[in-house]
Amino acid sequence: MSSDPPGFELPIRLLLAFRALIDELHTRLAERGHPEMRPMHGFVFQAVGPEGCSTAELGRRLGVTKQAAAKTVESLERLGYLTRVPDPADARARIVRLTPRGVSALSDSAEIFDALRAEWSEALGPARLATVEDALRTMTAAEPFRTDLPAWFS
Template sequence: MSIVSSDPAATPGFELPLRLFLGFRVLIDDLHAELARQGHPDVRPLHGFVFQAIGPYGTTAAELGRTLGVSKQAAGKTIDSLERLGYVQRATDPHDARRKTVQLTERGVDCLTRSARIFDDLRARWAATLGEERLHALENDLRTVTPQDLFRLDVPGWFGGA
């Protein structure tokens, strides 16, 4: 027996966030399966948020923690893990020798570049299934009901930590 009704008029409110999350999960799972095939088998969903938070110019562990909504210690553990995998490197800030930064390596940039291409392919797959007009309408509807700040990276902290 399903708790989800097949009658759209009787759809319970809790189904909307579950369906939105499930759509996100399907995209992310497909992304990571393809990243693994393309040479990045150790990348996890959290890492994408970390790579985005580090950005092209690097950041510190404290800044990374604030951006992700986690403690500096949790950010440091994530940095350690990504450093062992070859995705990030620590460096001394050229403007302040007391400040240590973390930066993406070539491998980290390659992973981000591949991710962007894979997301384009996944979007095209959804467009082929739903139709380009319906997918575009869905994207516009989601833009209408969500904040304009597209790149909130504090999801790890919001979900309970990194």
């Protein structure tokens, strides 16, 4: 009889690790003045990017319908994280952009993720964490961030 764990445990453990990091991120974001932030919002902010984009393009980047993207933008506008501004190339179109509050949330997230990684490094040891990260890089796509992941879950 093998002492190896069952195959289904690997994706469950990876998901649990992801969930632990994201839950702690959001606890700390709330402490920094962003209690309404949700995991999906980080994907939206990354998909909007520094240059902004149309709602239709945001939907494509997220892998959701234009209507779903518009609903998300409206929600994040109400919370003060996004704004829609006239498109300089097309007076009829609007561009979705991060507000200073949105940029602040992204900056806070980056700082918190660095702190969380340092905590994992302390708990596991730097060499062990580096081994885990190297192994995950070997087994995953070269592009480390996909904004369409939330659509994949639904």
